[in-house]
Every structure is written in structure tokens, then in C-alpha cells.
Amino acid sequence: MSGDANRTLLARLYPSRREMLAGVAAFSAATLLPVRSGLAEEAVDRRHGLSVFGDLKYPQEFGSFDYVDPSAPKDGRISFTAPSWAYNQNPQTFNSFNTFILKGDAPPRMELCFDTLMVRALDEPDAVYGLVAESVEVSEDGNAYTFNLRPEARFHDESPLTAEDVAFSLATLKEKGHPSIRQVLRELDEARVDGTHRVTLVFSGRQSRKVPLIATGMPIFSKAYYTRYDFEQTTLTPPLSSGPYKVGRHEVGRYVEYERVASWWGADLPVSRGHYNFSRVRLEFFRDRQVDFEAFKKGVTTFREEFTSRTWATEYNFPAVVDGRVTREEIPDGRPSGGQGWFLNTRRSKFSDPRIRQALGLAFDFEWTNASLFFGAYERTRSFFQNSPMLAKGEPDAAELALLEPWRGKVPEAVFGPAIVPPVSDGSGQDRSMLREADRLLREAGCRRDGARLLLPDGQPLAFEIMSNTTTFERVTLPYINNLERLGIAANFRVVDPAQYQARINDYDYDVVSRRFALPATLGEEIRQYWGSEAADTPGSSNLSGIRDAAVDALVGKILAATTREEMTVAARALDRVLRAGYYWVPHWYKAVHTVAKWDIFGRPATPPEHGFAPEAHWWFDRESAERIGVQ
Secondary structure, rough: OOOOOOOOOOOOOOHHHHHHHHOOOOOOOOOOOOOOOOOOOEEEEEOOOEEOOOOOOOOOOOOOOOOOOOOOOOOOEEEOOOOOOOOOOOOOOOOOOOOOOOOOOOOOOOOOOOOOOOOEEEOOOEEEEOOOEEEEEEEOOOEHHHHHHHOEEOOOOEEEOOOHHHHHHHHHHHHHHHHHHHOOOOOEEEEEEOOOEEEEEEOOOOOOHHHHHHOOOOOOOOOOHHHOOOOOOOOOOOOOOOOOOEEEEEEOEEEEEEOOOOOOOOOOOOOOOOOOOEEEEEEOOOHHHHHHHHHHHHHOOOOOEEHHHHHHOOOOOOOHHHOOOEEEEEEEEOOEEEEEEEOOOOOOHHHHHHHHHHHHHHHHOHHHHHHHHOOOEEEEEEEOEEEEOOOOOOOOOHHHHHHHHHHEEEEEEEHHHOOOOOOOOOOOOHHHHHHHHHHHHHHHHOOOEEEEEEOOOOOEEEHHHHHHHHHHHHHHHHHHHHHHHOOOEEEEEEEOHHHHHHHHHHHOOOOOOEEEOOOOOOOOOOOHHHHHOHHHHHHOOOOOOOOOOOHHHHHHHHHHOOHHHHHHHHHHHHHHHHHHOOEEEEEEEEOOEEEEEEOOOEOOOOOOOOOOHHHHHHOOEEEEHHHHHHOO
16 A cells, blocks of 8 residues: 555455455446346356456466465464455454444454455456355356355364355345445345255346456355354454464454464365465554554564655664664555545535535645655555556547547536646645635635635635544645645644544545545446445445546446456546546555565565465465574
8 A cells, every 4th residue: 555644444455365355345237237037048157267357367277376385384473563454344453353244343354264255366357266166157148156165165163164154145245244245245136055065146137247256255154153143243252264264362452363274174275375374363453653663663563564655764774674684675566556535525515516626636735745754755646546557648539538428518528638637736835826726716616715714605614624543644634734724724633543433434424534445457346335326325335525426327337347358448547537527535645566564584475466465365484584583
């Protein structure tokens, strides 16, 4: 994750099973596939993997993914604070081990405890290969997926994992799961048990092409276990699961350890070889970034993805760095950056006028911020699809215009011109030309000055709160607030505790909030969660700005209905133009690398996968290096 903003949601879609679990979101009936016909008469196609576009990289008899070392030792531990999370997970505290519902705060990485039908290959844009499912048969119309399960699959209590458990899990998640899961599964008509080790997922025909792949990444629960326990309740009783890890030692709000299950049934499958090498994966919880960093300096945590440029540039000079016990590197991040910024909550009338939103963006001086606070480490975010071919540039081409023309007169005319980009300031920190343009836009929107105050057209002062769960972002926010004050706008920066922060995010109880999200190379239902009208009213969605726009909904539908990657890319560029013309955010910054510091006790494959970054899943403990530097 790039930037000095709050480390964010796992809307960040990356590691293997975590990508499939975290990359779900709302979607609607706008994306159509052929309507389902009689299944008994349809031809089937048995496969070892699935992808949205094109062929699979790995043949049926592949040994392991290319980005892992299948001979990596199984030993040691990795300890870190979570750089990403999903669903109700909270990186600063936890009070429940139920992570697949909205209620409560769960620790990140609970997904390591659960098996799924299939898992992601992180060196392909969207391919999945069988874990619990040995093979899958796809009906001719693409609406029925029959999975043949491995009979050796087991839960941690040695009870068999069967088709009944798969069907129960998907039905439960569709009815009672986190809102982002419920919405992605709503076009799942039926999870039908066809035998002890055979289950069919029947979709409505209105699902996008990626939905069945996402469904294969849903966690599998024990049906017998949840006849004794209420799925919808928060609980600190670790659940029965079947994955490579299980919940081990833990202290609420301080740490949790995931212990590798030595007898895990799936350890020698091709999708598992070279994965899950640490005996323990330990998550530490800190509410203060500096305390977090001090813990790393002392070796309490052994891996750290750094998100604060000042720290990266000036504070990695402690003894363990000087003598080589701690090393640093920048690892390429090939995923679309998605977006980072201050998101303006348009559910509140003060932000309803796009001219006011545009003016708020003009008060942020990125060039000064980057030079003075970030040591020149970043580039300006311009797009919701930064660092990808889906980023709109210049004038729309003919293919983009074909998608945009039906909306002429219903979207800003700027959509049909050069793609909107943030202005470049003079680097002074208070560029007068930008502030004059902001003042002009505010007056054009009907605002007026009353002494030092700026009044909205209804006579109320324009004032708002920028909410955060960490003080780290204060040094960036205060200069922005000072520029807003020059415009007569009263803004303040407020830090709230982690549980309250998450609750307010879920309920959209904020004016402005900072967030960073990343996107997969193949867009899926997560984009409805970010920008779809329905998600604007769904508690817990990622539509932070409350976007409700028919053109956006239609273009999202075009993306999800695309039959080729080229079609998807063109539609994404068109959508990018409409979103940028709405000024729903004040865009921040990005860099296409992971800035990583680690105690020199790890081994890792030479080439990281392009579409994901999961050290806890792919790296390993190097006993010889650990002994050399005196780490146990």
C-alpha cells in the first residue's frame, strides 16, 4: 500500500485465498450471461481451474505455482502488524473471531484458518485452481458449476468436509454474511448437494463472469459446528475450521497467533506446495504508529511494510539496520493502485454540489506536501485505476465515446474532453492561483463570505470534520486545513478509537475520511461496492462517497459484462472519466512498490508474483540466518 494515509481495508485484494475472500462486493442484475436452460440436457466441461478471460497458465498436472519454493522449510514464525484487512477485521484491536459478519472487530488473517473450493494464482490476472475441489464441470450456458470434492478434505477435528458443508456455507453467507458477501452471492440461486463429494452452484444468469470464481474463494464452514453455535454472533471462541492454520495463543486487543496445522490434509496439493511455511503467524496490535515502529526496532515484530515516507527516509538508522540485522527493500507492486484520497461524503448536503467538491480539491497542495513531508517519494494519484492500462488519458477514443455518448447531457461535459487531472501547484504550500480558482467555484456554487466564514447557499457555514483512527496523518491534514481556512472553510481533524472508527465507517457517519484501496487486474464485483448506487445505502460497503449515478452504474455493468480484456479496459477508462468528473474525492498519492523492512531471518522466492504480495503465505523462516544474527 502506497502513501502516508491510514493503512486500509482489504479491499486490498491480494494474497491467494485472501484475495478471493476479500475481493467480494455488491453487484446487480445489469451484467447478463445467457439465461439458464435445462441442466440435465447440457454438455459439461471438466476443468482443473477457471479464469475469466483466456487460457490457464498451469496445466492439469502442475507441481506448484512458479512464485513459491516447494522445498521451503516449515519452521519458525513471522510477526507483524497487519498492512491490509477485510470485512469486519480491525488492525488495531479485536474482540471476536467471527470475521465473516458485519458485527464486531475480528483480527486480520482469520482467512488463513479456512479452506475454499479453489485458490488464486497470483501470477495470473484472475485464475483459480482447485483446493477442496479436485475439478469443476461448467455447464454450456455458464450458469451451473459442479465441483467434485477431494474425499480426503477434513476439518481440524478430523470430521470429513463434504458437499453438505459447502452448500451450507454458501447458503449461510448469502443470508447472514457480511454485506459485501451477501451482495456478491445474491445471484447464486442454489447450492445443490449432488452426492457426498459433489456440489453444484447454480447461478441466475444475471451474474458477472467473475462471480463464480469469487464464489469458489468463499470460506467453507462445518455444518455440524454451526448447528451448535450461532453464526451471526460475535465470539472469542475460535471456530472449527479446516485450513492450514488455526487460532492459537491470543490476548484480546494485543496479539493473536495462528498455528500451522501439521496434519493439514491439503499441504501437498499443487496449490499449497511452498505455501504456509511458518509454524506461527503472529499479529500484533498497536493503536499508535510510533509504538508499532518501536516494537519493530526491538524485534517484537519481524516484518514491516512501511507506509510513512518520513520514517522510511529518516528513521531507519537504528543499530539493527546499521549492523545489517534489519534489511530494507522495495518490491514491485504490479496491481492497479486503485485510489487513495480524502473521500467526501455526498450523503451530506454540504458536499452535494460538484463545484464545491472541486474547490476542496484545489486547496490541497500535493507538490509542497510531496517535497516537504514525503521526501519526493510519491507521484500524484490521478485516477481510480492508477498504475494500470485502465487509467484514462487524454481525449476519449472512439471505443470510449461509444459508451459515453448515450450519457451526453446527463454527465458533465468535461467527460468528453481530456481526462481530468489534479492541478500542479507552484509548490509553495498555498498556491494563490489554485485558491483563487477554488474561491471562484465556491461563489459560482452560490456560496458567499460572511467576514472570515464561507456560507453555503442555505446560509449555513461550510464546516466539516476529517476523521481518522491514527495521528500519523495529522501532519498531512493540517496544512490542507490551513488552506481551507484561507477560503473561509472551517475544517478540523479528529482521531477516534479503532472500534468507533469502524462503526462510523460502516454507518457512513462522517464528513470526510481517508482510505486507500487497490484493485485486481480483472475487475469484479468489488467495483459495485466502491461506486454502485445500491452500495451507497448498504452499511459496511466501500462506497465511501455515497456515489449514486446512473451512468456510473451502467458503465460498471459494461465492465462486468465484458467478454474480452480489451472490452473491460475500454469500459473502465470510460468509467474513470465519469468518476473523475464527479470530484468525489481529493486524490492523494501512490508508488508502485511495497516498501518493506524485515529482520534478516527470512527466505523468499527470487521473483514475487505480479498480482499479489503475501509474505506470511509465501516466505519462510531461515534458521541459519536467524542464528547468525541471534534471533530465536
